[in-house]
Amino acid sequence: MSAQSAIVLHKLLKRFNDFTAVNGIDLEIKKGEIFGLLGPNGAGKSTTINMILGLIKPTSGSITVEDIDMINKQELGKAHIGIVSQETLIEPELTAAQNIVLFGRLYHVSENKIDEKVDELLNLAELTDFKDKYAGTFSGGMQRRLAVVRALVHDPDIILLDEPTNGLDVQNRVKLWELLRHINETRNVTVLITTQYLEEADNLCNRIAIIDHGKIIALGTSSQLKQSIGKGNVIDISANKELIPHIEKLMKDMGLESAKGTGNKVMANIGTDPMKKINKLLGILEKNKIHIDGISMHEPTLDDVFLKLTGTSMRDAVETSSKNDRWLAGGRHGMM
C-alpha cells in the first residue's frame, strides 16, 4: 500500500455458500492508470467490483480505496468512486439533466455546483442537445455515455466500470473508449474497467489483469502479457478434431515445446526462424500422412495468452456464452 495506489485488494475472497466466486485476489491499481480486469463470463469480475463498492461483503481479505479501509469506512470511500455498472445505469424516466442532478445530490455536491456540472458533463458526453430529453429514449451508446459522465458529477478520483461496452456496436464502443481516455487524461481519474472483450483491454488499458475462476492468472501491460508466452510470432494449425492431440505431440517432438491443442486448433510460439520451422513441420505432417486444414501465423494476442494459461480460448468462452443467450431468447419466444 502506498500513496501511489488508488485501489488495493489484499487476499480478497468471496464464497457464495460452497462456491468460491473470487479466490484470493491481490491487486494494486495505481493512481492515474486505466486498469482492465479481463475475463470471461462468470470469472468473478462483477463480484470483485461489487465488493469494492461495498455491495457485497467479502468473505475475507481487505479492500483499500484511496487509503480508506472500505470494510469499515465504506461511506467515506464511496465518495471517491464513480460507478458505471453492468446494468444500464441511467434513470430512463428522468431527463439527461435530471439524471446528473439526482446523482449530484446523492453524492452531496452543492446545488450551484451541480448546475455547472450538468452543462459541463453533457458537453463532455456530446449530449448537450439532449439535455431535457428522457434518457429512456436514448440509443445504447448515448445511454452509456450519459452513465459515464454521470459518474463524474462529484469529481471522483476513481471510476469503476463493469462491462460498460457490453452489447454496444463497434462504433459506439470506440467512442466510449475515447471518452474514457479523455476523462483519464484531462481529469486525472483512475479508471478500473472490467471487460470480456480482448480488443477493449488491448486498446484501452495501460495494465491488464486476466481473471479466470476467481483468480488473477496474469498481470501486466498488454505487450508484457503477450511476451510472457514466449518470443516471436504464434502459429495456428487447424485440422480435424481427432488429429489435434497427434499434431500437438509431433510439434512438441520437433522442439515447439509451447504447442497446445484445443478444439480443432493447435497453437505454438514459433520463436526464431519461423519459415524454416514451418517448412520442417509441414514435412513431418506429410510424412505422417496428417491432413491439415490450414496454417496461419500472427503476432501474439491476449487470447493466445489466455489460451496458453487456461487451455481454452477466451473467444470461445465469450462466443459460447452469447450463443447461450441467443438460445435462451429463442427458448422464451418458443414458449410464448
Add this chain to the structure above:
Amino acid sequence: MSTLRDAYSLYIRELLILKKNFRSSIARSMIFPIVLILFLGNLGSSPRNTPVAIVNLAGNANAVQFMNLLESGTSGVNIVSITTQDSAMKLLANGDVLAVVVIPPNFGSSINSNVNVYIDSSSPIGSQSVEAQIQSVISSFNAHGSIQQIRGNSLSINYAFGASSSYKSFLIAGIVIMVAAFGSFYSGGMTLITDRQLGNLKAFFSAPISRTSILLSKVAYSVTQSFVNAMVALVVGLVLGGTIASGVAGLPYIIWYVLISATGFGGIATALASRVGKIEVYSIIGMAITMPLWFLSGAFLPTSTLPPIMYQVSVYNPMTYATGALRDVMLKGYLPLSTFVVTSAILIMFSIVTILISVILFKNADYK
C-alpha cells in the same frame, strides 16, 4: 439529518417520475373506484319500507309528529307496531323489525330528551342507512339520539330496495381507505422491486447515503401516490352520488386518515418488497395481505355484522379504525374528539411499527 436530506433528494426523483406519468396514473386510479361504486353501490342499496317498532313513552303531540315524519317523505321507514319496550325488543330479536325507536317521556319539551334507538346489526344491508334516516329525523327535533346495535335475525324481513346515497357514502369511505392502502403497494413497494431489477438500487447503494434514506423516500412516494389515488376515488365517489355529511369541514379529517393509513401500508409494502424479488410473488402476497384486511375493515358492511371470530380479527385491523372514522365524517357528519384521538394514535403506532420493520429488513436486503 443527512438521512432526511438524501431521502428528500430521492423523493424528488419519485415526484419527477410521478409527474411524467401523471395523466395515465390518474386515469388508472379511477378505474377501481368507478367499478366498485357502480356495482356495489347499487347492490347495497338501502331498504324502503323498513319495518320499525315504536315504543311511545311520551304520548304527546310531539311524539305523533315525530312518527309521522319518520314515515313520511324519503325516509322510507314503515312503523309496523307501537308497543311496549319488551315486546318491541322481541320483534327486533325475531327479525320482524329492523329497528326499535324509544320515544322518551316529555319528548320535545325537555332539552334532555334522549331518543333510544336499537338497530339490528345483523342486517346484511341497510342497517347503516336506517340509522342515518332515523338520526336525521331525531336531529330535526333538536333532540339527541343514542344508537345501540343489537344482533337480531333480520334475514327474515322482506323489503323492497331503492337507491340511496347513504349506502354509497358508506361504501366510499371504505373504498377511499382501501385505495390509500392499495396505492402504497402499487407505488413505493412495487417500484422498489423494479428499481432493484433495473439496477437503480445498485446505483443508490453505491452512493454515500444510508439505506434508510432510500427506504424513507419510497414510503414518502407511497404516501404521495396513495393520496392522489384516494382523492381521485373520493371525487369519483362524490360524482357517482356519494355525499360528505360534514361538508368541506370534513375534508381535513379525510386527508389525515388517508395519509396516515397510506404511511402504515407504505411500511408494509416496502418491507415486503425488501425481501421479495419477483413482482408476481410480491403482487400475490400484497393481495393476500390487503384483501382480507379490506373485507375485515367494514368496507362493505359494518364490522358488527361480521361473524364473532372475524369481528375479533377486525378489532386488530388498523384499516377498521380508519374506515370507521372516515365513515363518521362522511355519514354522520361529526367525529367525536375521543374517536379522533384514539384512531389517530392507533394508526400512528401502526405506521411507526411497520416503517421500523421495513427499515430493519431493508438494511440487510440484497441490492439485486
